[in-house]
Amino acid sequence: MIKNDLFLRALKGESVDRPPVWMMRQAGRYLPEFMELRKKYDFFTRCQTPELASEITVQPIRRYGMDAAILFSDILVIPQAMDIEVQMKPNFGPYLPNPIRTKDDLEKVIVPNIQDTLGYVMDTITLTKEKLNDDIPLIGFAGSPWTILCYCVEGQGSKSFDKARGFCFTQPELAHQLLQKITDTTIAYLKAKVKAGVNAVQVFDSWGGMLSPTDYQEFSWPYIQQIVDALKDESPVIVFGKGCWFALKEMAISGASAVGVDWTCSAKNARYLSGGNITLQGNFDPARLLSPPEKIKTMVHQMIREFGKDKYVVNLGHGILPNIPLENAKAFVDAVKEYQE
Amino acid sequence: MIKNDLFLRALKGESVDRPPVWMMRQAGRYLPEFMELRKKYDFFTRCQTPELASEITVQPIRRYGMDAAILFSDILVIPQAMDIEVQMKPNFGPYLPNPIRTKDDLEKVIVPNIQDTLGYVMDTITLTKEKLNDDIPLIGFAGSPWTILCYCVEGQGSKSFDKARGFCFTQPELAHQLLQKITDTTIAYLKAKVKAGVNAVQVFDSWGGMLSPTDYQEFSWPYIQQIVDALKDESPVIVFGKGCWFALKEMAISGASAVGVDWTCSAKNARYLSGGNITLQGNFDPARLLSPPEKIKTMVHQMIREFGKDKYVVNLGHGILPNIPLENAKAFVDAVKEYQE
Numbered sequence: 195m196i197k198n199d200l201f202l203r204a205l206k207g208e209s210v211d212r213p214p215v216w217m218m219r220q221a222g223r224y225l226p227e228f229m230e231l232r233k234k235y236d237f238f239t240r241c242q243t244p245e246l247a248s249e250i251t252v253q254p255i256r257r258y259g260m261d262a263a264i265l266f267s268d269i270l271v272i273p274q275a276m277d278i279e280v281q282m283k284p285n286f287g288p289y290l291p292n293p294i295r296t297k298d299d300l301e302k303v304i305v306p307n308i309q310d311t312l313g314y315v316m317d318t319i320t321l322t323k324e325k326l327n328d329d330i331p332l333i334g335f336a337g338s339p340w341t342i343l344c345y346c347v348e349g350q351g352s353k354s355f356d357k358a359r360g361f362c363f364t365q366p367e368l369a370h371q372l373l374q375k376i377t378d379t380t381i382a383y384l385k386a387k388v389k390a391g392v393n394a395v396q397v398f399d400s401w402g403g404m405l406s407p408t409d410y411q412e413f414s415w416p417y418i419q420q421i422v423d424a425l426k427d428e429s430p431v432i433v434f435g436k437g438c439w440f441a442l443k444e445m446a447i448s449g450a451s452a453v454g455v456d457w458t459c460s461a462k463n464a465r466y467l468s469g470g471n472i473t474l475q476g477n478f479d480p481a482r483l484l485s486p487p488e489k490i491k492t493m494v495h496q497m498i499r500e501f502g503k504d505k506y507v508v509n510l511g512h513g514i515l516p517n518i519p520l521e522n523a524k525a526f527v528d529a530v531k532e533y534q535e
Numbered sequence: 536m537i538k539n540d541l542f543l544r545a546l547k548g549e550s551v552d553r554p555p556v557w558m559m560r561q562a563g564r565y566l567p568e569f570m571e572l573r574k575k576y577d578f579f580t581r582c583q584t585p586e587l588a589s590e591i592t593v594q595p596i597r598r599y600g601m602d603a604a605i606l607f608s609d610i611l612v613i614p615q616a617m618d619i620e621v622q623m624k625p626n627f628g629p630y631l632p633n634p635i636r637t638k639d640d641l642e643k644v645i646v647p648n649i650q651d652t653l654g655y656v657m658d659t660i661t662l663t664k665e666k667l668n669d670d671i672p673l674i675g676f677a678g679s680p681w682t683i684l685c686y687c688v689e690g691q692g693s694k695s696f697d698k699a700r701g702f703c704f705t706q707p708e709l710a711h712q713l714l715q716k717i718t719d720t721t722i723a724y725l726k727a728k729v730k731a732g733v734n735a736v737q738v739f740d741s742w743g744g745m746l747s748p749t750d751y752q753e754f755s756w757p758y759i760q761q762i763v764d765a766l767k768d769e770s771p772v773i774v775f776g777k778g779c780w781f782a783l784k785e786m787a788i789s790g791a792s793a794v795g796v797d798w799t800c801s802a803k804n805a806r807y808l809s810g811g812n813i814t815l816q817g818n819f820d821p822a823r824l825l826s827p828p829e830k831i832k833t834m835v836h837q838m839i840r841e842f843g844k845d846k847y848v849v850n851l852g853h854g855i856l857p858n859i860p861l862e863n864a865k866a867f868v869d870a871v872k873e874y875q876e
Binding site: 351353354356359360363364403404405406407408409437439440457458459460463479480481482484485486511515517 | 692694695697700701704705744745746747748749750778780781798799800801804820821822823825826827852856858
């Protein structure tokens with residue numbers, strides 16, 4: 195049904211001629227066509243208008259021909275749907291004016307009806323599928339419950355999310371209640387996305403690496419596992435935890451189809467820590483896309499040799515940076531397409 | 536000569552009744568007596584006035600009786616001495632108005648005479664040694680060359696130091712020249728500190744964990760190794776790299792007396808990755824000091840059991856946070872002192 199199914203075959207663990215490639219945040223600020231729309235429409239207008247979000251989703255595909263598209267959206271649409279106000283401030287990032295810190299705050303947080311609050315995402319999926327014309331698969335995503343909690347409690351981005359960690363360590367019962375509400379919402383949201391047509395889903399645990407392995411097992415992993423359990427029979431699930439090398443084993447045996455790794459974990463360590471059998475995704479240092487194109491190609495080929503071409507999805511180790519030259523992003527994608535054993 | 540030499544014995548790998556304890560940033564904003572001085576004197580006045588810096592160094596010792604003191608200073612006194620302007624902006628952190636980005640910028644950077652530029656640190660050591668009265672050892676420190684480069688190039692703190700990484704990946708020759716200048720300055724600085732009386736030195740690679748293992752071996756580790764090589768016959772050296780679990784093996788065989796670990800690396804993994812023979816230091820999650828005191832004590836005892844009491848220095852996995860209650864910091868130190876096999 196999907197003409198280029200390299201990505202889906204890699205998620206199944208099938209042998210392929212070359213690994214598939216896409217880039218986290220591939221629809222983003224390094225693209226001039228994205229910047230054109232960004233000048234005209236603010237962040238949530240872009241997210242919430244299916245014509246805009248679907249157009250942004252396919253922009254990088256038109257330019258570079260990746261093997262998968264990822265829906266343009268944001269992990270913070272979930273707290274927004276849960277009645278937590280989320281603003282996107284220029285030159286500042288996300289800002290939540292009423293962070294969750296007390297029992298009273300928590301009681302106001304709802305588990306919403308997905309169609310009523312996030313129906314626009316499903317409309318975006320319909321429109322995007324039309325534009326993609328079954329050429330390549332479409333990925334849907336959500337933040338991990340822990341990562342969403344970080345923003346809900348901290349109220350903004352942070353280097354170390356000390357307020358969020360402090361909330362969990364001083365009021366663990368409240369933390370678990372909030373995590374469960376986020377998990378319930380996320381499961382319903384991802385199921386609706388799959389029903390609307392995405393071919394795989396990815397859970398981003400961007401801030402899991404802030405936790406000790408013990409605390410990760412308490413505050414992050416069990417909720418991701420709930421999501422995997424609920425989704426895996428309906429869609430392939432990819433779990434990506436930035437800085438979560440210590441949890442690769444749990445991730446590998448969770449029922450997820452693939453596990454993402456960041457660039458601080460070598461291919462060898464990632465294969466070892468994940469047990470050697472699961473499909474891995476990653477892990478080019480996003481800042482290494484600033485290297486000259488020829489150097490990028492050499493490094494990408496080296497990376498594929500280290501991970502092996504099978505059970506592997508080429509990606510960055512985190513989102514692409516805004517200041518990456520267009521020819522460098524092209525070198526990254528082309529290097530994978532040109533790869534030969 | 537030092538009355539309580541638990542810390543120095545642990546660095547030598549000798550068997551002890553209980554491990555020694557100190558806390559990174561133990562002279563800091565969680566202490567009311569520190570805040571009193573902070574109200575009256577700005578950051579660099581506190582660093583550069585030996586009476587103030589030595590007083591701040593001993594404040595936590597008077598209150599809690601740690602097994603080692605660490606000189607109150609900042610890693611950014613090094614670029615400052617190298618003729619790179621460093622400001623400490625309230626509610627912002629370090630700000631370097633003229634960051635190093637080009638060959639011209641680099642040529643203006645000097646390798647200074649230590650006595651002329653950092654003599655105040657040596658005077659602080661003399662004064663602090665008098666106040667400590669040989670009760671406990673005094674630790675001197677410096678940032679790793681890579682970590683110092685991060686600030687010099689980025690011009691301020693950052694979540695991911697993309698400008699600094701971009702500088703290294705687009706202009707590697709300039710990066711290596713800057714790293715070598717920082718290394719030469721740091722070696723002379725630490726040697727002067729040892730001569731002035733510190734009993735051990737620690738190198739903080741706060742941002743080494745931003746690099747891939749391959750890039751770490753190019754841009755960070757060789758310069759730390761130079762420092763260890765130059766210092767190890769004169770003083771015990773502790774190497775601490777935040778997020779650098781992947782480099783624990785190199786650190787362990789470097790000639791350093793001990794290796795610091797952050798809280799994302801379990802005791803078991805840290806012992807395994809470091810080869811099982813080197814003294815380790817760490818790794819309580821600083822945010823876990825927000826837990827109730829009884830919980831802190833339980834967790835500290837568990838941590839000591841996991842690391843083992845020998846070849847171990849109890850510490851946090853990074854600096855203590857400003858908002859830690861006094862009784863919680865006390866619970867941490869007391870838990871170690873009360874520890875029995």
